[in-house]
Amino acid sequence: MIDNPKTGMSLIVKTVTRLTVGLILLFGIYIxxxxxxxxxxxxxxxxxxxxxxxxxxxxxxxxxAVSKISKNLASNLESVGALxxxxxxxxxxxxxxFFMNVLEKGKHFKLFSAGTILLSNVAISLKVGVGLFxxxxxxxxxxxxxxxx
Amino acid sequence: MxxxxxxxxxxxxxxIAIEVRDLLSSVVAVGAVGFALCLxxxxxxxxxxxITQLVVEILCLIILIRxxxxxxxxxxxxxxxxxxxxxSIVFVAAFLFFAFHALKELPAFGEPIMEVAKKYLxxxxxxxxxxxxxxxxxxxFRAYDTLGEATVLFTSVxxxxxxxRRPGRKKVGS
Amino acid sequence: MTLYLLCLIxxxxxxxxxxxxxxxxxxxxxxxxxxxxxxxFFVLLGYRNQGRAPIEAQxxxxxxxxxxxxxxxxxxSIVIGLGITALVISIAIRIYDKYGTFDITKIKKLRG
Numbered sequence: 001m002i003d004n005p006k007t008g009m010s011l012i013v014k015t016v017t018r019l020t021v022g023l024i025l026l027f028g029i030y031i032x033x034x035x036x037x038x039x040x041x042x043x044x045x046x047x048x049x050x051x052x053x054x055x056x057x058x059x060x061x062x063x064x065a066v067s068k069i070s071k072n073l074a075s076n077l078e079s080v081g082a083l084x085x086x087x088x089x090x091x092x093x094x095x096x097x098f099f100m101n102v103l104e105k106g107k108h109f110k111l112f113s114a115g116t117i118l119l120s121n122v123a124i125s126l127k128v129g130v131g132l133f134x135x136x137x138x139x140x141x142x143x144x145x146x147x148x149x
Numbered sequence: 150m151x152x153x154x155x156x157x158x159x160x161x162x163x164x165i166a167i168e169v170r171d172l173l174s175s176v177v178a179v180g181a182v183g184f185a186l187c188l189x190x191x192x193x194x195x196x197x198x199x200i201t202q203l204v205v206e207i208l209c210l211i212i213l214i215r216x217x218x219x220x221x222x223x224x225x226x227x228x229x230x231x232x233x234x235x236x237s238i239v240f241v242a243a244f245l246f247f248a249f250h251a252l253k254e255l256p257a258f259g260e261p262i263m264e265v266a267k268k269y270l271x272x273x274x275x276x277x278x279x280x281x282x283x284x285x286x287x288x289x290f291r292a293y294d295t296l297g298e299a300t301v302l303f304t305s306v307x308x309x310x311x312x313x314r315r316p317g318r319k320k321v322g323s
Numbered sequence: 324m325t326l327y328l329l330c331l332i333x334x335x336x337x338x339x340x341x342x343x344x345x346x347x348x349x350x351x352x353x354x355x356x357x358x359x360x361x362x363x364f365f366v367l368l369g370y371r372n373q374g375r376a377p378i379e380a381q382x383x384x385x386x387x388x389x390x391x392x393x394x395x396x397x398x399x400s401i402v403i404g405l406g407i408t409a410l411v412i413s414i415a416i417r418i419y420d421k422y423g424t425f426d427i428t429k430i431k432k433l434r435g
Contacts, residue, residue, distance in 0.1 A: 047205055085299055135409050198394055
């Protein structure tokens with residue numbers, strides 16, 4: 001992350017952001033993956049992942065954040081997340097009805113238990129996180145273009 | 150007891166958020182209401198909701214501040230102010246009077262009638278294999294509602310990307 | 324009982340903001356307060372005295388759990404509230420760019 005002194009915030013904010021932005025993303029992924037064992041789940045983890053990208057954009061300016069995830073990639077990833085959730089629902093037809101939980105349910109308190117709930121959490125977090133970042137990107141691009149006029 | 154204090158704090162912060170003239174101060178007051186709500190969820194033993202409410206409140210504050218930071222105008226009071234305020238206060242008082250009589254029919258606070266939830270609590274952990282029962286309810290017993298919520302979020306993102314488009318396009322053939 | 328009544332008074336504060344204010348951002352803030360009060364009302368309905376959170380643990384000393392069904396509904400509702408607020412704010416930003424003001428009594432010109 002190159003430091004351009006004209007865009008973004010001051011030097012103190014940029015230094016602290018370099019240290020914390022990876023930790024916030026990792027914490028969000030942890031909350032998503034342990035959604036069936038401890039409080040959290042797909043929605044809270046997805047919003048935390050979106051917050052890490054918004055943090056990067058607020059501290060460094062628009063260009064650094066767009067180089068990580070551009071607007072087209074954000075739209076495509078969000079659609080992939082929604083389609084993944086729908087396909088998990090349709091796989092349930094193998095078990096008898098819509099949304100049936102067909103994968104095996106392991107022992108309690110283990111990470112790979114609870115059937116399709118783990119995959120559903122990952123799909124929902126992808127959809128919610130990237131969608132909320134796309135909203136913020138649309139807001140910032142409009143600000144920039146109306147200032148240039 | 151703590152819940153009463155939190156609710157009175159939320160009412161005061163809500164009145165400040167509506168009445169203050171400066172837009173940035175009212176956005177900060179709405180943030181205070183949201184954080185007090187997160188504390189209330191923790192007291193009511195709902196940790197999933199507390200985590201979700203906290204992070205959603207932070208994102209909502211960022212979006213609100215971006216909208217109001219350079220766009221602020223002073224307002225003046227126009228005519229018919231007395232009649233409008235009196236009419237809305239009478240409406241709110243009538244609503245509260247009828248709501249008070251309707252609230253007497255609910256069971257007392259702290260003793261819910263859990264008919265469906267009793268089944269979820271007893272059989273939920275064995276039927277789904279998940280230890281977190283709220284996740285088991287939203288992703289296994291009631292997964293159709295989660296599909297509906299994913300659709301609502303998708304529609305909202307498409308709507309925002311369509312509204313906030315860069316104005317002006319290149320003319321064809323010039 | 325008094326808790327339910329205080330929750331409805333918070334709803335009325337938000338309702339007053341939607342009805343009586345002329346600034347669009349104040350109306351949006353009133354809508355947000357209405358959403359908070361309704362989420363709190365649902366979770367208040369499901370509380371059990373001396374219950375614990377609806378997550379099974381390995382060493383349990385309190386046996387009752389609170390009701391998990393209202394919590395599942397409110398979890399969905401919180402994220403939908405964020406989507407609604409973002410959409411309405413984007414409409415308000417476009418109104419400001421076109422008319423130059425947030426005041427609803429001055430937005431009267433209906434064009435094309």
